Amino acid sequence: MDSGFLQPGETLEDDYDTLAPLLPEELIGIMDQLLCHEMAWHTGYPLSQTLFTSTYIDRLLWPGPKTIPQAQFYRGDITDDKKPGTLLDVLRAYCLALIKSCDYVIAKITARDYFEEEDFCTHTYNRVLLVQTPIDVFLRELDASVEMIEDPDVGIEDALRSAIITRLQFRKAFLCALDPECPLELLSNFWPPVTLKIDEMNRTHELGKTVPGSFSTKLQRRLASTVPPRPIVEVDFKDALQNLRQICTACEEATRFKDLPTDPLEYQSFLWTFASRQPAPLPYSRSYLSNILFDPYILNTPISLPLEDVKSFVFHESSVLDPSNWTLSPPRNPLMPKPPKLQFALLIDEFVDRVGQPYLDLWVALGQNRCRLRRMLTHVITAWDILQQDAAFVDAGIVTAAQQLNISEEVMPSPLLTWTYNKKLWMIEKIIILGFEQDIYLPDEYAGMYHFLSLIAGRRKGTLETCINHLSDRCLQFIDSEFHQTTGISAFAKALHGFYTIAYYLRLLPCPNRPFSTEKLRYELRMKPFLSLQPPEVPPFEEFEAVLQPYGSYSEPKPALYEDLKNSESKLWVDIDDSLQAAKDAFAKAKKYGAVKSKAGGVEQAWNKEVQGVLASCVALGVAVAGLKSAVQSIEPGGKAGIKMELPEAGNGKRYVEGWVVGKVAKE
């Protein structure tokens, strides 16, 4: 049935009287209830099931007021004896500020660079949330309310009085923090006062008395919606405060963004770390960070940000990027060849123009929730793939110009292509690691996916190596740190690949029955995002299968498997041990460089934790491998090892790093 159809005997109007006098306890109860609804909305429920179920809010917004004095709990003229009392006036001020907060939240979330936020509902059902009214009107109303309440003549208990004042002050602080016009350099001042009030509200929540009658699902029938009324979302006050606190801390963290050094790689580390925050940032906090990132103050830097990124990998102190190149004018006669230095400038400008969009796409993706980030990255890499082909053309121009200047030595072969390729490989690495983090892969795919990760990281290691070879020693630190991290990832993934291959041969991993698919089709599906890439990243299935099944099929392995398993000096075990050792060394070296030199200085703590976690994962794998090794000492072909594998679950702190799944070996 449609949303406006009434059951026989059902009334459209709710009979709650918004002008009936309130008790102070009830005022507190309603304010807290509204806060719960606001937070429920922040976590993704529509306004229709949350704030718009409040009769008070409905009266203020409908019929749409033309001015703020018109926005009352009544419309038109009423006799003085019916005019709302002080407490209702206070509630009105609170509600108005609350409505404006919602308006600001929607404004911020919709101001972002892509078309929708999947975790948030911006629909206002044809209600206008006081869009035109500036913030000071609301602040004035709140201040006036505080004064009214402070008046001793009002005659309410002190505890209740201060609880009400706290809520008004909270609303004021929160509204100021949400103001989208807030100047960038002052942002961080706004969140601490909000956080302060949260605890006070928590302490005084008990004083309130709920007024369930002031909320009604019936109000949904009057919204511009074709959905019949749905139940009101009930959120516990504790949970609501938890969400509020989460918004405050995440936003406060986001404000640190503006203090980062002007370096796109620092930005990238920050965005990545922010997206990995636990608990995951709510949509508002993510938009908040994106709005800081896309602020003209951040983006309009003297040197283009992508170019700065290029500079960190290639062209370090190279004459290709010499600022004087940009000061040359082209020859008057257009038929005359341009000076090579000017050609550098023109080529680089062309590339910077070209790289802008894919670069922004990457940043936009980094501002999404984790699941969407993984999905969006798979699209972003295709754009980078095309960019890589374009980079090759610009590179050809640069090489020719360098030859004319006789500085071919100084310019590495295909610098821009190398940079683009390296960046693309970085994204593929992240996609695979995110897949592990989000439990996309089933345990029987672990070996294959870690093998693929190892291949990709190995390739990136290669590109970084070419960069290092063309750099002078002084600027090596960042690239070297990056190189060691990649080496570590590649080696560790290789060790895990070996570990899970053995585990699979020993049938320690669950293997679901899949009557309708084949190994090959599943492989194609898994590799789908990467199949179109050039140069091809995905090995042909036959090659892949040969690596994953070195001893023939899992169900009937060759006898050589058992001999190799028993012999701890066999290539099977030595490979794993060597890779693990290489991974440990590489991560340790990267750790020695520290976060600042690895261009993650803004998120030093998280960076250290990550490296520490990966090192701990390496140790854990060492233990697991040793356990496996000792268990198979006397294994007979087709026999059982007498052990079982425990795989740590995602998301509850059982993994040292979410993207690295290291199984535990335990006695059966």
Next chain:
Amino acid sequence: MNNEEATVYLSQFIGQPLRIHTDDGRVFGGQMKCTDKDRNIILALTYEYRAPSSDVIRKAVKESGNPSAPVNWNSRYVGLVVVPGAHVKKIEFEESTMSGQPSGVVV
């Protein structure tokens, strides 16, 4: 009316403001987009109007003391809607929005 005539007749209302009364007492006003043989009608930019309930009227009369006190109809914007043919009681075509007087083309 044969099929062709009926088509011509109905086509003239496409894009025109219609008012549809349904059997539960509501009125939908919007631009007609299309219809079918079951009299289902799609309206765009639609507002839903509902007569005030008898309680509300009684209360208004009592408060003002005037037996013909004006009481507003409730309205809300519902956008693009399908009105099921089975529930259509009356269709009015609004010839001129200026006069505001519906000229009853009643089906």
